[in-house]
Amino acid sequence: MSTxxxxxxxASTASQTPAAVQTIALQKxxxxxxxLRDINLTVASGQYVALLGANGxxxxxxxxxxxxxxxxxxxRLTLFGETVGWDGWAARxxxxxxxxxxxxxxxxxxxxxxxxxxxxxxxASPAARAVTLLKxxxxxxxxxxxxxxLSRGMMQRVAIARALVHDPELLLADEPFDGLDAPSCRALxxxxxxxxxxxxxxILANHDIDQSLRLSQRAVVLRKGRVVIxxxxxxxxxxxxxxxxxxx
Amino acid sequence: MIRAxxxxxxxxxxxxxxxxxxRQTISLVVVLGILVVTVLGxxxxxxxxxxxAATAVLWVAYLFSGVLCFExxxxxxxxxxxxAGLLLAPLDxxxxxxxxxxxxxVLMFAVAGVITPVGILFFGFDLSKAPLGFFAIxxxxxxxxxxxxxxxxxxxxxxxxxxxxxxxxVFPITxxxxxxSTQLTSRLYQGDETWNGSAFAVLVAFDAIFLxxxxxxxxxxxxx
Numbered sequence: 001m002s003t004x005x006x007x008x009x010x011a012s013t014a015s016q017t018p019a020a021v022q023t024i025a026l027q028k029x030x031x032x033x034x035x036l037r038d039i040n041l042t043v044a045s046g047q048y049v050a051l052l053g054a055n056g057x058x059x060x061x062x063x064x065x066x067x068x069x070x071x072x073x074x075x076r077l078t079l080f081g082e083t084v085g086w087d088g089w090a091a092r093x094x095x096x097x098x099x100x101x102x103x104x105x106x107x108x109x110x111x112x113x114x115x116x117x118x119x120x121x122x123x124a125s126p127a128a129r130a131v132t133l134l135k136x137x138x139x140x141x142x143x144x145x146x147x148x149x150l151s152r153g154m155m156q157r158v159a160i161a162r163a164l165v166h167d168p169e170l171l172l173a174d175e176p177f178d179g180l181d182a183p184s185c186r187a188l189x190x191x192x193x194x195x196x197x198x199x200x201x202x203i204l205a206n207h208d209i210d211q212s213l214r215l216s217q218r219a220v221v222l223r224k225g226r227v228v229i230x231x232x233x234x235x236x237x238x239x240x241x242x243x244x245x246x247x248x
Numbered sequence: 249m250i251r252a253x254x255x256x257x258x259x260x261x262x263x264x265x266x267x268x269x270x271r272q273t274i275s276l277v278v279v280l281g282i283l284v285v286t287v288l289g290x291x292x293x294x295x296x297x298x299x300x301a302a303t304a305v306l307w308v309a310y311l312f313s314g315v316l317c318f319e320x321x322x323x324x325x326x327x328x329x330x331x332a333g334l335l336l337a338p339l340d341x342x343x344x345x346x347x348x349x350x351x352x353x354v355l356m357f358a359v360a361g362v363i364t365p366v367g368i369l370f371f372g373f374d375l376s377k378a379p380l381g382f383f384a385i386x387x388x389x390x391x392x393x394x395x396x397x398x399x400x401x402x403x404x405x406x407x408x409x410x411x412x413x414x415x416x417x418v419f420p421i422t423x424x425x426x427x428x429s430t431q432l433t434s435r436l437y438q439g440d441e442t443w444n445g446s447a448f449a450v451l452v453a454f455d456a457i458f459l460x461x462x463x464x465x466x467x468x469x470x471x472x
Contacts, residue, residue, distance in 0.1 A: 064472065067336060068336075069332060069335055069336065069472045070471075070472065089338050089339060089340060090338060092336055092337060092338040093338040095336070097332075097336055099329055099332060100329070101328045101329030101332070102328045102329065103328065103329045103330055103332050103333030103336075104328055104330060104333070105262070105266055105324070105327075105328075105330050106327060106328060107266045107269045107270050107324075108262070108265065108266060108269075112265075116258065116262050117333065117337065119255075119258055120255060120258060120259075120334070120337040120339060121337055121338060122251070122338075146269075162333065
């Protein structure tokens with residue numbers, strides 16, 4: 001993948017802007033079952049954070065709340081210094097989410113998908129932006145092919161382009177490496193690093209501990225919906241994280 | 249306001265483009281509608297009743313076809329989590345509802361455009377007596393039906409009980425609409441030109457109430 005163009009004036013530094021994400025006593029219950037408990041997390045603008053935890057630890061739920069897809073049951077969520085209300089749609093302009101699923105329309109082409117989402121976000125030149133992004137993820141030659149005809153790796157690259165179509169300041173990635181082959185994984189790692197260098201805040205939920213520690217500046221480990229580790233990645237080792245994840 | 253209208257049109261246009269490519273919904277729904285009219289038409293013994301029973305047969309076809317149509321257009325959003333992509337966009341969720349409603353109304357008109365002539369063949373309806381009245385009644389009926397169907401399709405699509413649940417919810421709710429529409433159209437078919445104000449008022453009230461309530465409630469029922 002080549003360099004992803006970011007639109008000017010969106011990169012920010014930690015000293016000038018409020019925290020990209022701040023959660024205060026955030027809780028989520030589903031059918032009275034606690035999924036997230038008392039999450040207090042502050043992510044500075046421009047930080048690269050790895051979110052780790054076993055299956056069911058609450059990583060995806062936390063990302064969905066941060067993306068304003070679902071509301072918390074209790075607590076407060078602040079994005080870029082603004083408290084997110086019950087709908088949170090103003091904040092969505094600044095958030096991009098790469099999920100388990102592609103979030104694309106299979107019967108539309110990659111280009112049509114990106115133009116559609118670009119128009120929904122109200123960006124100035126959706127067609128030009130779509131072309132730029134498709135070139136950035138090395139899929140311009142497949143731009144007019146229906147998404148359903150693309151391989152899993154290609155589809156994931158279009159999904160990444162979709163998440164970046166509005167040039168978000170906060171990128172949330174929920175296990176984006178799942179199902180990708182080694183070259184695609186490396187390309188995605190590079191892309192996320194480029195976005196981070198361009199000043200974006202990246203929160204990456206991932207199963208691969210080694211990879212997460214290598215990529216991120218800070219690791220947050222969840223166990224049964226609670227934050228049990230929140231430290232700079234370089235101070236942590238995979239066995240220590242694994243021990244904490246496995247603790248009863 | 250204009251931006252919201254543009255976004256709704258964008259969503260509806262996207263749905264119709266997908267449908268024009270895949271033709272998954274329209275072909276299934278049209279075949280189902282024709283089958284319903286044919287089976288019930290033959291079951292009635294080819295008596296060409298032309299009255300309320302024949303109009304009711306048409307409505308049975310619209311109802312089953314409509315429910316299938318609403319389910320299918322929402323299933324497109326569930327595939328590959330596309331709905332989450334829509335919900336992530338900075339737009340009021342009511343805008344998504346209006347977009348889905350618009351595409352459902354267009355599809356329902358297309359379906360009615362095929363099913364109704366089949367009904368005319370079987371039951372010998374004479375639409376020439378009041379064509380504008382017929383289109384006005386059908387337009388209002390389809391709008392109200394789609395308003396309810398779009399809301400509940402969104403609600404049911406996140407449930408495991410998708411199959412027959414939508415029909416079980418939508419049919420009873422649309423009963424007043426079906427009764428009013430059947431009364432109005434059967435009068436038209438029979439050449440009765442007396443004005444049935446109360447049935448028309450039911451149609452207007454049903455549309456107004458369910459459009460507003462569904463638009464407001466969509467925010468709370470739609471889940472990624």
